[in-house]
Amino acid sequence: MAMAIFAMATPALSLQPSLPLHNVMLHPCFSTPLRFKAHSGTGIFCVLQQQQQRKEHHDRKRTGVDWGCDPLSLENGTLLKEWLSTEGLAKQKLELERVESGGRGLVAKQSLRQGERLLFVPSRLIITAQSEWGCKEAGELLKEAGVPEWPMLATYLISEASLGRSSHWFPYIATLPQSPTSILQWTEAEVGTWLSASPVRERALDCIRDVTETYKDLQATVFAKHPQVFPAKTYTLEAFKWAFGILFSRLVRMPSLGQLALVPWGDMLNHSPQAAAFLDSDQSNAKAVVFVTDKSYESGEQVFISYGKRSSGELLLAYGFIPPELNPHDFVELELALNEEDPLYDAKLAALREQGLSSPQRFPVRKDGLPEQLIAYACLVVSPATIPAHFSQMAEAATQAGTGLDIQSILSRDDETNAYELILAVCENSVADYSKFLESNEVQHVDVNQVGSIPRTSRHQMLKELAVALCQAERRILYRLQHILRTELRTLRSKSTGDSFIGTYGKKRSNGGLFGLFKWNVDFLEKY
Ligand SMILES: C[S@@+](CC[C@H](N)C(=O)[O-])C[C@H]1O[C@@H](n2cnc3c(N)ncnc32)[C@H](O)[C@@H]1O
Incomplete structure (x- = not known):
């Protein structure tokens, strides 16, 4: 379908x-x-068929x-x-x-066993x-x-x-x-x-x-x-x-x-x-x-x-439907953008454009973690780096996973912290928008348990149920993300040495850096 x-x-x-993200299927x-330019053509008529059609449809409903x-x-x-x-x-x-x-x-x-082949609709009937x-x-x-x-x-x-x-x-x-x-x-x-x-x-x-x-x-x-x-x-x-x-x-x-x-x-x-x-x-x-x-x-x-x-x-x-059960394939898009006040804005934007990216840029996030690309993009946004090659490396890592970029060799722990904070702020803003909608008078009592059923009481009710079910599913992912980010930020801050960019450049960090973070098992967050 x-x-x-x-x-x-x-x-x-x-x-x-907008991006080929490896971990999002x-x-x-x-x-x-969809849009296309067609050439003109010649016409042969189907008058008889149209007359017959008009006759057959004459008494049918005129709406739709x-x-x-x-x-x-x-x-x-x-x-x-x-x-x-x-x-x-x-x-x-x-x-x-x-x-x-x-x-x-x-x-x-009748009872069916696993692995049974069914249907057999002849190809000429498709x-x-x-x-x-x-x-x-x-x-x-x-x-x-x-x-x-x-x-x-x-x-x-x-x-x-x-x-x-x-x-x-x-x-x-x-x-x-x-x-x-x-x-x-x-x-x-x-x-x-x-x-x-x-x-x-x-x-x-x-x-x-x-x-x-x-x-x-x-x-x-x-x-x-x-x-x-x-x-x-x-x-x-x-x-x-x-x-x-x-x-x-x-x-x-x-x-x-x-x-x-x-x-x-x-x-x-x-x-x-x-x-x-x-x-x-x-x-x-x-x-x-x-x-x-x-x-x-x-x-x-x-x-x-x-x-x-x-x-x-x-x-x-x-x-036009949303399954009432938990959907393991859910994701929500988070939008990040360069800071227009950043003196390095032009250089960063050029690096992004070279990779076919833009500012703002959206990234899909699933319940089991952040895509590496989103993290790389956040690093680029906060980076005070003065070596233009680093911008290109980060922009490249923002287009595809597994580029082997060693972010730790480019950013200090404080910058890394800033990158997390940026993602957390975006996430919190988004959660606030969902919560405002879900707590509004219009929808706060909507019950989505019947969201998959047909017919519904009214079209208005149907739209409300679908909207609420979607927003709940998307907010659920962001709740998890907030939890992960806050926990990691606490760890980062408690370990923070106040190292400057110069001081930490090239050093490996014990926590494995940003890319190691999201390998955590987050099943314990299932409660959300
Ligand atoms: C390919 S058709 C399936 C047959 C359809 N139920 C029918 O009666 O014609 C796809 C449509 O079925 C409905 N549908 C499919 N799976 C559904 C589900 N799990 N919950 C609610 N509606 C579903 C949606 O209206 C969808 O657009």
Whole structure:
């Protein structure tokens, strides 16, 4: 689903870190920019199909898109399975049911052992950017325009959905939610209000704007030029957001094919942060999509896969939910910046830029420690060094782990202390922002225990629950970090010799320096 599933199939959307950080496992989001410049093309019409489509949709709801179903509908799922069976889907050991987490999900019809291969959705029943278009002219125009994979697939979905029953994919499209959950369901104002304390806010706004801009580009360069093929009433921004919402929450990149795909039936599997199973093309046969159970299941239990090692923020953006249980893949971004009053500001900024970094710069932090890169960046910020080569070394260490930089040979213990204090101050400010939000009247009594359930009492309530669950998850990491930093600072200060930079240059310190610090076992902090 944007399943990360499948590399589980690698999920399609994620918070893109601005840096390649070794200890943060992130997945490619839009690996190619969403916006693109298309070339003009010629038009052939699909008039008959459009007339039929207009007739079929005439009586449908006029708000939102005309296709898809209620997110809890099981009837369409049953029809989908019947259709897939007639098209060659093997007998299933899984059944579509209403489930507590995720609305609908696949449940074991019998006990399943660990290591069992399931699904076997024939490859010809999956949708990829190479799939045949019901309206061939539309496909040709997009290919001619050089439209990238994501907007190509989004347009494909709209095109097929708008054909109604005459589309080959009708039974599948009928099972897709009419309002797919993802950040695209939120308005920019809602993001601004509810995610104000979290760095995810910027990602969310970027994501909404990217999709909107992509639509505008496509509209100007292709749709508007061929209105008979892409009728304005059908190819609306709303339809485009629906299609992107479907892609965000269901598209998977299958590791062995390296291909993005929608997998009917397979995309009814929900995510668990504890799961390690993922969709992939059958290696032995390569003609079906399968997954291998990573644990045994009793009959009647919901079967989960993993959409990837995704943080709560990433899950919220792509899939529109946050798991209620502790998510081992959570991280939060901390932002550091050079001090503009620093007389060495220009030299430090130049060193950062040489490494493709900037000021400010964000770094993801997980519950088990600080990335070396963040520490190196903090060292650069506080460094009084006068040797420009040291700036370059620190900036390089801020881009990647394991550069072998001996910070202790560059910074005194006092500078090291300053670097910790800087990180602690940033961390404390961030915690204060989260706490202010979480203690505000609007959300202080929100109960997030039901955050994974569908449907919710109201949309307003849903946004509040998601925002609270996200902020709690992110603040939890910062609490740990504060604890670690305060403890270490106490140790550093108690040992402080007041050594000057010159006095300590080149000496090794007994505590192993900054890079040794975060190898601690921090499980005792689980109480947070
Ligand atoms: C690939 S679909 C899975 C099938 C989906 N439940 C359905 O009924 O169509 C992904 C969507 O399922 C929901 N989902 C998946 N895992 C979930 C979970 N653990 N908790 C809550 N919702 C989940 C989210 O709405 C997500 O966008």
